[in-house]
Amino acid sequence: MADEMTEVLVVFQCKTCSVIVGDSVNLMHVNEERRTFTLKFVVNIIRSTVPIHAAAGGEDAGNTFHDLLCRQCKRILGKWYSATVPQFDAYRMAYTLHADDVAEYAVGADAPEDEWSMEGAVAVAQWKANMTHMRELSKRLAKVKIPSSFLHP
Numbered sequence: 519m520a521d522e523m524t525e526v527l528v529v530f531q532c533k534t535c536s537v538i539v540g541d542s543v544n545l546m547h548v549n550e551e552r553r554t555f556t557l558k559f560v561v562n563i564i565r566s567t568v569p570i571h572a573a574a575g576g577e578d579a580g581n582t583f584h585d586l587l588c589r590q591c592k593r594i595l596g597k598w599y600s601a602t603v604p605q606f607d608a609y610r611m612a613y614t615l616h617a618d619d620v621a622e623y624a625v626g627a628d629a630p631e632d633e634w635s636m637e638g639a640v641a642v643a644q645w646k647a648n649m650t651h652m653r654e655l656s657k658r659l660a661k662v663k664i665p666s667s668f669l670h671p
Contacts, residue, residue: 527625530615535591537562539620540613547608552577553617554596560613562589565598581606586613595619
């Protein structure tokens with residue numbers, strides 16, 4: 519799961535209202551067993567004001583966290599750990615989202631993954647090359663100082 523997210527830019531959305539909450543550029547940690555992933559930064563998410571101190575016996579035992587809610591629909595999307603036991607250090611002061619509460623969208627994908635092509639990436643690369651070429655031409659023309667009447671009849 520982690521390898522797939524680093525190869526392609528993935529946008530994460532609230533599963534209820536589809537508001538964008540983050541992207542794979544900010545991916546810090548993936549825990550497949552817990553079905554969670556942790557992001558450094560998020561958008562459209564609010565933290566609950568009351569911290570929750572996890573009781574002994576649960577998966578969060580010994581940790582203190584705040585629920586993370588979708589700003590738009592208020593669905594609980596994950597947790598923000600403010601104090602952790604050592605094995606949860608990767609989650610502290612970051613945004614851990616539950617995979618079951620978030621939808622993923624691979625940027626540029628308009629077909630199933632097995633049908634992806636490089637057309638979008640090639641088009642972007644070509645556009646960047648064209649823009650670089652145009653900037654170089656503009657610089658050369660500025661040096662020559664050709665009267666604009668020759669350029670635009």
